[in-house]
Amino acid sequence: MDTTGTLFMPPGQSTLSGEVDSLFYFIFYMSVFFFVLIVAGTIIFVYRYRRRGKAGLTSGVSHNTTLEVTWTVIPLILVLIIFVWGFKTYMRMNVVPKDAIEIKVTGQKWFWSFDYPEGATTVNELVVPVDKPIKLLMSSKDVIHSFFVPAFRMKMDVLPNRYTITWFEAIGAGNYDLLCAEYCGKGHSEMLGKVKVVSDREYAEWLEKGPGTGEGLNPVDFGAQLYKSKACFTCHSVDGTPNIGPSFKGVYGHKASLEKGGETAVDENYLRESILDPQAKIVAGYQPVMPTYQGVLKDKQIDALIAYIKSLKE
Amino acid sequence: MNNNETANSISFLSEPKGLKSWLFTLDHKRIGILYLGGIMFSFILGGVFAMLIRLELLRPGPDLVSADTYNQLFTLHGAVMIFLFIIPGVPAALGNFVLPLMLGAKDVAFPRLNLASWYIYVVGAAFALYSLHSGAVDTGWTFYTPYSVQTQTSVVSMTLAAFILGFSSIFTGLNFIVTIHKLRAPGQTWFKLPLFVWALYATAIIQVLATPVLGITLLLLILERLFGIGIFDPAMGGDPVLYQHFFWFYSHPAVYIMILPGMGIISELISVFSHKKIFGYKAIAFSSFGIALVSFLVWGHHMFVSGQSEIAAMIFSFLTFLVGIPSGIKVFNWLSTMYKGSISLETPMLYALSFLVLFTIGGLTGIFLGALSVDVHLHDTYFVVAHFHYVMMGGTVMAFLGGLHYWWPKMFGKLYSSLWSKISVALIFIGFNVTFFSQFILGTKGMPRRYYNYLDQFQPLHAFSTVGSWILGLGFLIMFVYLIHSLFRGRRSGPNPWGALTFEWTTPSPPPTYNFKETPRLTHGPYDFDKIAVEETK
Numbered sequence A: 001m002d003t004t005g006t007l008f009m010p011p012g013q014s015t016l017s018g019e020v021d022s023l024f025y026f027i028f029y030m031s032v033f034f035f036v037l038i039v040a041g042t043i044i045f046v047y048r049y050r051r052r053g054k055a056g057l058t059s060g061v062s063h064n065t066t067l068e069v070t071w072t073v074i075p076l077i078l079v080l081i082i083f084v085w086g087f088k089t090y091m092r093m094n095v096v097p098k099d100a101i102e103i104k105v106t107g108q109k110w111f112w113s114f115d116y117p118e119g120a121t122t123v124n125e126l127v128v129p130v131d132k133p134i135k136l137l138m139s140s141k142d143v144i145h146s147f148f149v150p151a152f153r154m155k156m157d158v159l160p161n162r163y164t165i166t167w168f169e170a171i172g173a174g175n176y177d178l179l180c181a182e183y184c185g186k187g188h189s190e191m192l193g194k195v196k197v198v199s200d201r202e203y204a205e206w207l208e209k210g211p212g213t214g215e216g217l218n219p220v221d222f223g224a225q226l227y228k229s230k231a232c233f234t235c236h237s238v239d240g241t242p243n244i245g246p247s248f249k250g251v252y253g254h255k256a257s258l259e260k261g262g263e264t265a266v267d268e269n270y271l272r273e274s275i276l277d278p279q280a281k282i283v284a285g286y287q288p289v290m291p292t293y294q295g296v297l298k299d300k301q302i303d304a305l306i307a308y309i310k311s312l313k314e
Numbered sequence B: 001m002n003n004n005e006t007a008n009s010i011s012f013l014s015e016p017k018g019l020k021s022w023l024f025t026l027d028h029k030r031i032g033i034l035y036l037g038g039i040m041f042s043f044i045l046g047g048v049f050a051m052l053i054r055l056e057l058l059r060p061g062p063d064l065v066s067a068d069t070y071n072q073l074f075t076l077h078g079a080v081m082i083f084l085f086i087i088p089g090v091p092a093a094l095g096n097f098v099l100p101l102m103l104g105a106k107d108v109a110f111p112r113l114n115l116a117s118w119y120i121y122v123v124g125a126a127f128a129l130y131s132l133h134s135g136a137v138d139t140g141w142t143f144y145t146p147y148s149v150q151t152q153t154s155v156v157s158m159t160l161a162a163f164i165l166g167f168s169s170i171f172t173g174l175n176f177i178v179t180i181h182k183l184r185a186p187g188q189t190w191f192k193l194p195l196f197v198w199a200l201y202a203t204a205i206i207q208v209l210a211t212p213v214l215g216i217t218l219l220l221l222i223l224e225r226l227f228g229i230g231i232f233d234p235a236m237g238g239d240p241v242l243y244q245h246f247f248w249f250y251s252h253p254a255v256y257i258m259i260l261p262g263m264g265i266i267s268e269l270i271s272v273f274s275h276k277k278i279f280g281y282k283a284i285a286f287s288s289f290g291i292a293l294v295s296f297l298v299w300g301h302h303m304f305v306s307g308q309s310e311i312a313a314m315i316f317s318f319l320t321f322l323v324g325i326p327s328g329i330k331v332f333n334w335l336s337t338m339y340k341g342s343i344s345l346e347t348p349m350l351y352a353l354s355f356l357v358l359f360t361i362g363g364l365t366g367i368f369l370g371a372l373s374v375d376v377h378l379h380d381t382y383f384v385v386a387h388f389h390y391v392m393m394g395g396t397v398m399a400f401l402g403g404l405h406y407w408w409p410k411m412f413g414k415l416y417s418s419l420w421s422k423i424s425v426a427l428i429f430i431g432f433n434v435t436f437f438s439q440f441i442l443g444t445k446g447m448p449r450r451y452y453n454y455l456d457q458f459q460p461l462h463a464f465s466t467v468g469s470w471i472l473g474l475g476f477l478i479m480f481v482y483l484i485h486s487l488f489r490g491r492r493s494g495p496n497p498w499g500a501l502t503f504e505w506t507t508p509s510p511p512p513t514y515n516f517k518e519t520p521r522l523t524h525g526p527y528d529f530d531k532i533a534v535e536e537t538k
């Protein structure tokens, strides 16, 4: 199986990537053949039959049944081969093996979250064991997104009104890019994540520890970690520049003016409410686009985030 | 037919005079030129958007514009290029001018409807410009739900624009169908029609049958936004994927509204500049119809990863491969036409040859996307962007420009600079390939489309592509300069500067308002270069 990457394709890292690449290169070389045929034919004819002086009468040949049947039938056979080949792999991509580990994927503007059968939740980082089929049960909380991992040659739209299902089996440990491929608004190109493929043992350990518990971290550092891993950073900066949402720098202890008019003191309760029920009070000048983290964040994590925000003084 | 070549007949350009005479004209040639003005304006507008997009993508991260502006730019680039430039481009501008002339007719069947279609085009364009001003749309030209239902930008005015423009397209199609049936010259039987006419006919059928579906879809989208009727928005129990089915039911056939007339032009150019009878006349004519019919049944190939059933995907993939075959046949026919010809490399022919090369790449890369498993990887990446630019720009736009340069002397009676036009084709050809070939590789490497920002590993290819856009821009700039220059300073053209055999070349350049002094009678086929000796009258 190809793991080095080629001129066109990035290194293939799933059980099906090799199959996709073989068909890709079959079509590629076939295309090169026809392209060279047509371009060479053009160049030769243009040179050979270039006009010298006045154009006189030319040959009236306008049919050749053998030729015409040939250039209809040969391409037809070739595309039928490609059709069957492509369909076979496509079916394999769509039929999930029985023993697959099921992970729930949620897409929303503009991050991914993953729920594991053991109860863990991660954001923008999908951790999976190598050489195990993984089934993804996907849905969106807002618009359509698309789950795209180039290294696995996999892509599936994530819809707001129904589940879509796909699966993969990684063949090498490492970190692979995950991108959103269906346009979903302002943060579309920031809707990135990683698929982290680890050994069986590491995976078990990671689940054991319970990702995102902040074991051995003080609340501020744990909050800083969550700020990254729970994708707050896609909308909030920590250096004072406003983004999709207000910057966290220096908010604590000040007053926030509200879209509806009036203002409110930014204290612990307000911060907590902003995270769990963002639509309750909308800060003036911003759109009501922040997703709720109800059910995504545990109490301890919310506390840590608040501690982190409090630490970002002007 | 020489009695039509009287030199001192008054050209349609000079009589009657005044702005009013143009705005109320019923002359198909003037309406064609009015369209040409609107289309060129749209092309420049869409082109400026494209240049800005490429400039922003020169480096990763925010440089020139904000993410919101970027999203509006690519939406407007797509919407303007598709609805205002490429769909009306060949039929409404060139077709309007040439079709009645090719049939030896005085005008199209319904001149008033023809003028009405131009006004509808202008109203549609006005809505599109208004939407620019009132918080331009940011949905992509496809207006996918539920995003398009939820975004704050002016979706309604832009979709209304596309809705209105649809009527303009339907009217043109209807007019052409009737014209081709009813107004052919005596002796001009179906198989003696120029292939450009066949292409316009096949296009017109799609225009009339498919465009209403787009109209209904966009209307539903507008109703959804304004009144929340709940057909597409899942928040109200609707189905966003239903929108995709509706949308592509029109927009896939629309791809052929864009390319078929271009193919028609290429048939003319290759035969005339090879001075050779077209190879496989009937194969080319019928393949246009084959394409038109099957094109209604392949829309699902835009949705292979949307969660549609595997059976549906299989059928759509199969039909997609079938619809590709007739295009391949045409390419082989054009190639064979050059065999034993007498080929002159005038500018229109250089465009035709560019078309042949670029369209071949566009067509072959379509095979990758039709193959189900490969499409899963390539869908919604730059590979798709590159593929459709090769087909639409490398195909239709090259054909449009070839046609424009071919009929320009007929339209305005002036010849443009041969040297500058050749320099410009060369720049456009090179610039195009630099810009778009790199995008195939971006796509296969995993770069999704409609990205404001991108991962660092994609930077070299993005920068390369942006440099290509500058070469391309320069080529177009030169083209506009020499074309406009030719209007004022160009040499006068004779009636038949390229030595072609179709009717439009038997009347003076530019033609008189009534086209032909007396209805011409067809005495030979459109490509009988083996029987008729024809003089070039530059």
Ligand SMILES: [Cu+2]
Pocket (backbone or CB within 6 Å): A144, A145, A146, A180, A181, A182, A183, A184, A188, A191
């Ligand atoms: Cu997305």
